[in-house]
Amino acid sequence: MAQTPPPIDNDRFRSVLGSYPTGVAVVTGIDKQGEPIGMVVGTFTSVSIDPPLVAFLPMKTSRTFQTLREDSDTFCVNILAADQEHICRTLAAPGDKKFATVPWHKSPGGNPIIDGVVAWIDCKYASVVDGGDHHIVLGSVQAMDRSRDTTPLLFFQRGYGRFxxxxxxxxxxxxxxxxxxxxxxxxxxxxxxxxxxxxxxxxxxxxxxxxxxxxxxxxxxxxxxxxxxxxxxxxxxxxxxxxxxxxxxxxxxxxxxxxxxxxxxxxxxxxxxxxxxxxxxxxxxxxxxxxxxxxxxxxxxxxxxxxxxxxxxxxxxxxxxxxxxxxxxxxxxxxxxxxxxxxxxxxxxxxxxxxxxxxxxxxxxxxxxxxxxxxxxxxxxxxxxxxxxxxxxxxxxx
Missing domain, CATH: 3.30.450.40 (GAF domain)
Structure with a gap:
C-alpha cells in the first residue's frame, strides 16, 4: 500500500519554486471612476498562438484584480524593463493613486501602457477559472507591440534582477x-x-x-x-x-x-x-x-x-x-x-x-x-x- 506523502510546507514550496526566475509584468486597466489601476504579477505567460491567448494568475484575495475584473472587460499586460524596478515597487506597495508618479499612455483598448516598458499586450477576458488560492485568467489578445529594445525585469528568490x-x-x-x-x-x-x-x-x-x-x-x-x-x-x-x-x-x-x-x-x-x-x-x-x-x-x-x-x-x-x-x-x-x-x-x-x-x-x-x-x-x-x-x-x- 502506497504511503501518503507528507504535506508540502508553505515556506519550502516558496523557496523551491523561487529558484525558477520569472518575468515581471503589470496588469493594468481603468476603473469606473476613469482612474488607472494596476497589479504586479510574476505569473504572466503565453498560452496559445492560434488563437492568441495569454494568462496570468492573481491571488483570489487581490482586491485590485477584483476591481479590474468588475470595472472593465479588457486589460493590458505591461512587460517591465530591467531599469523599471522602482515602478514595480511603487505599484506593488499599498496605497491609492499609485499612478500619480508613473507616466503612462492609453492602449488601443483604452488601458494604461506604462512608458518605457519592453512590450504591452491588450486583451479581453477569455475565461477566469479556479486555480487553488489563485485565479487562472486567460486573455484573448486584441493588440500588442514591442515598445523598447531592452532587457526585462526578472524576479528570482524574492529579489529583482536582470538578464x-x-x-x-x-x-x-x-x-x-x-x-x-x-x-x-x-x-x-x-x-x-x-x-x-x-x-x-x-x-x-x-x-x-x-x-x-x-x-x-x-x-x-x-x-x-x-x-x-x-x-x-x-x-x-x-x-x-x-x-x-x-x-x-x-x-x-x-x-x-x-x-x-x-x-x-x-x-x-x-x-x-x-x-x-x-x-x-x-x-x-x-x-x-x-x-x-x-x-x-x-x-x-x-x-x-x-x-x-x-x-x-x-x-x-x-x-x-x-x-x-x-x-x-x-x-x-x-x-x-x-x-x-x-x-x-x-x-x-x-x-x-x-x-x-x-x-x-x-x-x-x-x-x-x-x-x-x-x-x-x-x-x-x-x-x-x-x-x-x-x-x-x-x-x-x-
Missing part, C-alpha cells in the same frame, strides 16, 4: 575600467593622503545600481589582508547619497524605491539623510553594533558577481541594522565619535559627481573638531583630483 549576456557584462566592465582610469590619475594624491593621515583612503565610482571601489590606498595600522579594490556596495538607502540625483547615478525616486516595503517613517528618514548630505556636501557613517569583521564579510559576499538574492538580502540586512548610524545630524566639535568612514564628492568640470573620495579605518573616539579637520583634508584632496581630471580631459581628444 545579462556576455556583451552586457563586458559593457559593465568597460564602465568600471573608465572610472579606474580616472582613479589612476589620482593615485599619487590618495597615496599621499593615506600615508600622511595613516588611514585608508579610496575612490569609489557609480556603476549601475552599485558603487565600486576603483582605487584603494591603505596606510592604517590595522591594514586589511585583502584590499577592497573592486568591491561593490549597493546604492540603496542610506548608502550612496553623494551619487543620488547625478546623471550617472540613481534618481532620488529610484534610490528611495530600493527601500522596498519600509515604513513611511523610514522613507522620511532616508529623505532627511539625503537632504542633509546635499546641504553640507559630505557624507559620514558611524560605527554601529556590527563588528568590522562582520561588515567585511558582508561586503565580500555582496561583491561576488554570482551572489544570489538571498545573499544580497543578507547584506542589506546589515545595512538596515546600521541605518541610524549613517549621516548623523551633526558632528559637534567637543563630542567624541566612532566613525566608520567619511566621504566627499569628486566632480568633473561640468559639476557632475564622478567619484567619491573616502577615508576609513579611523581611530575610535575622535572629537568632532578632529573629524572636521579630516573632512577639510578630504575636500582639499578632492579639489586637487578634480584639477588633475580636468587637465587630463583637456589633453584627451574629443
Amino acid at each position: 545579462s549576456t556576455g556583451p552586457m557584462v563586458i559593457g559593465s566592465e568597460r564602465e568600471t575600467l573608465h572610472y579606474a582610469r580616472l582613479a589612476e590619475i589620482a593615485r599619487e594624491e590618495i597615496e599621499r593622503l593615506a600615508s600622511d593621515s595613516q588611514l585608508e583612503c579610496s575612490l569609489v565610482a557609480p556603476v549601475g545600481h552599485d558603487a565600486v571601489y576603483v582605487a584603494v590606498a591603505d596606510h592604517s595600522p590595522q591594514r586589511r589582508a585583502n584590499s577592497r579594490l573592486g568591491a561593490r556596495v549597493p546604492v540603496t538607502p542610506p548608502l550612496g547619497t553623494l551619487f543620488v540625483g547625478e546623471p550617472n547615478g540613481l534618481s532620488e525616486e529610484a534610490w528611495l524605491s530600493r527601500l522596498g516595503k519600509a515604513s513611511p517613517e523610514t522613507y522620511e528618514q532616508a529623505r532627511a539623510k539625503l537632504a542633509r548630505v546635499r546641504a553640507r556636501g559630505w557624507s559620514a557613517a558611524l560605527v554601529g553594533n556590527l563588528t568590522p569583521a562582520e561588515l567585511e564579510q558582508a561586503l565580500i559576499v555582496y561583491s561576488n558577481p554570482q551572489r544570489t538574492p538571498e545573499q544580497e538580502r543578507s547584506f542589506l540586512s546589515c545595512v538596515s541594522a546600521m541605518f541610524d548610524m549613517h549621516e548623523p545630524e551633526q558632528l559637534s566639535p567637543d563630542e567624541e565619535y566612532d566613525v566608520l568612514q567619511l566621504s566627499v564628492p569628486v566632480r568633473q568640470a561640468c559639476g557632475k559627481v564622478v567619484l567619491t573620495l573616502r577615508m576609513g579605518a579611523l581611530p575610535p573616539k575622535l572629537s568632532g573638531s578632529t573629524l572636521h579637520a579630516y573632512l577639510q583634508r578630504l575636500e582639499a584632496c578632492a579639489s586637487r583630483i578634480e584639477k588633475l581630471i580636468a587637465a587630463q580631459a583637456e589633453r584627451t581628444p574629443a
Whole structure:
C-alpha cells in the first residue's frame, strides 16, 4: 500500500519554486471612476498562438484584480524593463493613486501602457477559472507591440534582477575600467593622503545600481589582508547619497524605491539623510553594533558577481541594522565619535559627481573638531583630483 506523502510546507514550496526566475509584468486597466489601476504579477505567460491567448494568475484575495475584473472587460499586460524596478515597487506597495508618479499612455483598448516598458499586450477576458488560492485568467489578445529594445525585469528568490549576456557584462566592465582610469590619475594624491593621515583612503565610482571601489590606498595600522579594490556596495538607502540625483547615478525616486516595503517613517528618514548630505556636501557613517569583521564579510559576499538574492538580502540586512548610524545630524566639535568612514564628492568640470573620495579605518573616539579637520583634508584632496581630471580631459581628444 502506497504511503501518503507528507504535506508540502508553505515556506519550502516558496523557496523551491523561487529558484525558477520569472518575468515581471503589470496588469493594468481603468476603473469606473476613469482612474488607472494596476497589479504586479510574476505569473504572466503565453498560452496559445492560434488563437492568441495569454494568462496570468492573481491571488483570489487581490482586491485590485477584483476591481479590474468588475470595472472593465479588457486589460493590458505591461512587460517591465530591467531599469523599471522602482515602478514595480511603487505599484506593488499599498496605497491609492499609485499612478500619480508613473507616466503612462492609453492602449488601443483604452488601458494604461506604462512608458518605457519592453512590450504591452491588450486583451479581453477569455475565461477566469479556479486555480487553488489563485485565479487562472486567460486573455484573448486584441493588440500588442514591442515598445523598447531592452532587457526585462526578472524576479528570482524574492529579489529583482536582470538578464545579462556576455556583451552586457563586458559593457559593465568597460564602465568600471573608465572610472579606474580616472582613479589612476589620482593615485599619487590618495597615496599621499593615506600615508600622511595613516588611514585608508579610496575612490569609489557609480556603476549601475552599485558603487565600486576603483582605487584603494591603505596606510592604517590595522591594514586589511585583502584590499577592497573592486568591491561593490549597493546604492540603496542610506548608502550612496553623494551619487543620488547625478546623471550617472540613481534618481532620488529610484534610490528611495530600493527601500522596498519600509515604513513611511523610514522613507522620511532616508529623505532627511539625503537632504542633509546635499546641504553640507559630505557624507559620514558611524560605527554601529556590527563588528568590522562582520561588515567585511558582508561586503565580500555582496561583491561576488554570482551572489544570489538571498545573499544580497543578507547584506542589506546589515545595512538596515546600521541605518541610524549613517549621516548623523551633526558632528559637534567637543563630542567624541566612532566613525566608520567619511566621504566627499569628486566632480568633473561640468559639476557632475564622478567619484567619491573616502577615508576609513579611523581611530575610535575622535572629537568632532578632529573629524572636521579630516573632512577639510578630504575636500582639499578632492579639489586637487578634480584639477588633475580636468587637465587630463583637456589633453584627451574629443
